[in-house]
Amino acid sequence: MTAWIVKRRASAVLGAIAGASLLAACSGNATDEAAAEPSSETLAALVAQTDDLSVVSATLKDAGLAQAFDGVATYTLLAPRDAAFASLGETGETLRSAAQRPAMVAVLRDHIVPGYLTPADISKAIAADADGKVAMRTMAGHTLTFTSDGGTVTATGEDGATVHFASDALLASNGVAIPVDGLAVAVGKAEGS
Amino acid sequence: MRRFTLAFVALVFAAGAAQAQGNGHGGGGGGHGPKGNAGQAQGGGNGGGNGGGQGGGKPGKAGHQGGAAQSASAPRQGGGGNDHGNGNGNARTGGDDRGQGHAGNGRGNDRDVVVDRGRGNDHRDVVIDRGRGNGNRAVVIDDRRRDVVRGDVVRVRNFAAIPARGVVAGCPPGLAKKNPPCVPPGQVRSPFRGYDRPEFWGLRLGDGRYRYDDGYLVRLGRDGRIGGYIPLLGGALAIGNAWPTYYQPVALPAYYESYYGLGQYNSYRYADNVIYRIDPETAAITSVAALLTGDDFVVGNPMPVGYDVYNVPYGYREQYYDRQDALYRYSDGYVYQVDPETRLVAAAIELLAS
Numbered sequence: 430m431t432a433w434i435v436k437r438r439a440s441a442v443l444g445a446i447a448g449a450s451l452l453a454a455c456s457g458n459a460t461d462e463a464a465a466e467p468s469s470e471t472l473a474a475l476v477a478q479t480d481d482l483s484v485v486s487a488t489l490k491d492a493g494l495a496q497a498f499d500g501v502a503t504y505t506l507l508a509p510r511d512a513a514f515a516s517l518g519e520t521g522e523t524l525r526s527a528a529q530r531p532a533m534v535a536v537l538r539d540h541i542v543p544g545y546l547t548p549a550d551i552s553k554a555i556a557a558d559a560d561g562k563v564a565m566r567t568m569a570g571h572t573l574t575f576t577s578d579g580g581t582v583t584a585t586g587e588d589g590a591t592v593h594f595a596s597d598a599l600l601a602s603n604g605v606a607i608p609v610d611g612l613a614v615a616v617g618k619a620e621g622s
Numbered sequence: 623m624r625r626f627t628l629a630f631v632a633l634v635f636a637a638g639a640a641q642a643q644g645n646g647h648g649g650g651g652g653g654h655g656p657k658g659n660a661g662q663a664q665g666g667g668n669g670g671g672n673g674g675g676q677g678g679g680k681p682g683k684a685g686h687q688g689g690a691a692q693s694a695s696a697p698r699q700g701g702g703g704n705d706h707g708n709g710n711g712n713a714r715t716g717g718d719d720r721g722q723g724h725a726g727n728g729r730g731n732d733r734d735v736v737v738d739r740g741r742g743n744d745h746r747d748v749v750i751d752r753g754r755g756n757g758n759r760a761v762v763i764d765d766r767r768r769d770v771v772r773g774d775v776v777r778v779r780n781f782a783a784i785p786a787r788g789v790v791a792g793c794p795p796g797l798a799k800k801n802p803p804c805v806p807p808g809q810v811r812s813p814f815r816g817y818d819r820p821e822f823w824g825l826r827l828g829d830g831r832y833r834y835d836d837g838y839l840v841r842l843g844r845d846g847r848i849g850g851y852i853p854l855l856g857g858a859l860a861i862g863n864a865w866p867t868y869y870q871p872v873a874l875p876a877y878y879e880s881y882y883g884l885g886q887y888n889s890y891r892y893a894d895n896v897i898y899r900i901d902p903e904t905a906a907i908t909s910v911a912a913l914l915t916g917d918d919f920v921v922g923n924p925m926p927v928g929y930d931v932y933n934v935p936y937g938y939r940e941q942y943y944d945r946q947d948a949l950y951r952y953s954d955g956y957v958y959q960v961d962p963e964t965r966l967v968a969a970a971i972e973l974l975a976s
Contacts, residue, residue: 466936467936491861492855492856492860492861492910493860493861493898493907493908493909493910494910494913495909496899496909496910496911497909497910497911497912497913500882500883500911500912501881501882501883502881502882502912502955503933503935503936503952504913505933520813520814523813523814524813524814529813530856530857530860531823531834531837531854531855531856531857531860532813532814532817532822532834533856534854534855534856535822535823535824535854535855535856538824538855538913539824541913542933543915543933543952543953543954544933544934544935544951544952544953545933545934545935545936545939545952546931546932546933550931550932550933551931553932554930554931554932558930563930563931564927564928564930565928565929565930565931565933566915566917566926566927566928566929566953568824568895568913568914568915569823569824570824570826570895570915570916571821571824572927572928575931588815588816600936602936603935614816614822615815615816616814616815616816617814617815
């Protein structure tokens with residue numbers, strides 16, 4: 430076994446990133462998509478520019494997380510679309526309130542995984558797995574499990590909440606945002622409420 | 623101002639087995655790693671950094687075995703990451719070329735720190751300034767796997783060395799002043815499922831009754847009073863709030879400071895896998911610098927669970943892509959090489975930011 434660390438400079442990385450904002454179709458050709466050049470813009474910027482991710486974008490900004498997504502570190506965000514919060518009704522409203530920002534941040538942390546994962550990367554891993562099921566660590570210390578059914582990728586949180594990839598992924602210079610149709614954390618009203 | 627050279631005990635090898643041993647906490651003079659030549663495989667060797675001084679030597683984790691040099695440059699190995707250890711970089715060559723390490727003040731992570739200096743201008747020594755802004759404070763080493771900057775700050779070798787935050791005894795500042803103190807407000811139904819459990823907040827705490835209360839997760843004692851609390855991201859640890867004094871500052875490993883662009887230790891704080899930027903003057907939280915998994919990748923140990931999908935940052939994909947003989951995964955600023963069959967971590971690769 431070898432063990433070594435290589436120092437490299439991020440400037441070389443950034444130099445390799447150029448071009449306009451690109452969208453990667455989640456149903457597109459896996460190889461092409463995985464190789465698609467990302468935007469020169471950051472993850473925070475691309476999320477902010479996407480109409481149906483306004484709730485997530487506002488939360489990132491208000492909680493100070495936007496700066497983390499503007500930085501050099503790479504993250505992939507399963508970004509619940511605005512409709513995902515609207516569908517929760519009163520619970521969604523509560524979650525979006527300033528008073529419940531810690532809860533919203535906690536929920537979003539469970540939608541963030543380390544590194545740069547395109548839908549093609551995830552689909553490829555699912556296809557290669559004997560059980561068709563792959564897991565990724567979230568920034569909340571939990572795991573998201575990805576499966577595929579008829580080409581639609583589903584992510585399941587540890588508490589069983591499921592979301593589906595809903596639209597084109599945003600490939601940023603420092604990460605990926607994959608819009609999803611719900612929350613991967615069960616935030617329904619507490620029992621007895 | 624006191625400056626220390628970050629020692630990377632640079633060892634190199636060609637064919638032959640090589641082991642690197644990095645040991646020691648100890649004071650020592652500065653040193654420099656070898657200057658490698660690009661594309662030149664150099665001798666295998668052992669690197670031992672043994673430091674005298676306080677705390678005695680603690681074995682490093684650099685257990686390396688030689689193999690064929692990968693890529694155009696010669697992988698260098700070293701028992702790096704020894705805090706101020708007077709290291710000896712002895713290259714035991716297995717090939718024609720000899721790499722010679724001048725180990726100096728070993729400092730770094732508890733990981734096997736090896737610098738590929740065979741990439742032309744990529745070579746440089748890494749310098750840590752531990753004293754800026756605070757005069758000539760001496761650095762002392764204790765035996766708890768960390769440096770202590772006299773006065774207030776501990777530079778940790780890795781996140782595992784950070785004193786556990788856990789539950790802060792007592793009750794949140796606001797409730798402590800009330801009469802009666804430390805009694806939670808009237809029972810309010812939790813708005814969300816799991817809201818009152820530490821797991822919801824990404825925390826792993828001991829058994830007990832917990833409740834969310836105004837930016838904190840509080841632990842309730844048998845008498846119903848609050849016996850402990852944890853400030854939460856976005857709550858008590860929200861932008862604009864002063865960093866709580868009960869969470870002592872730590873100086874993170876120099877690599878993290880560099881990779882995440884954190885600046886001096888007085889400009890950031892760390893708690894529960896989150897690095898916060900603060901205003902050094904007011905200690906007010908200004909932003910979140912980074913979210914971390916906190917996963918412990920150790921060379922020679924199995925890769926943590928939850929890394930089934932290739933996730934290397936885009937700019938490094940041409941170099942680090944999954945192959946028959948190696949997988950690559952990213953976590954918290956490092957790309958890790960993993961053996962596809964054994965799933966053991968084979969290498970940790972720094973992605974230095976500047």
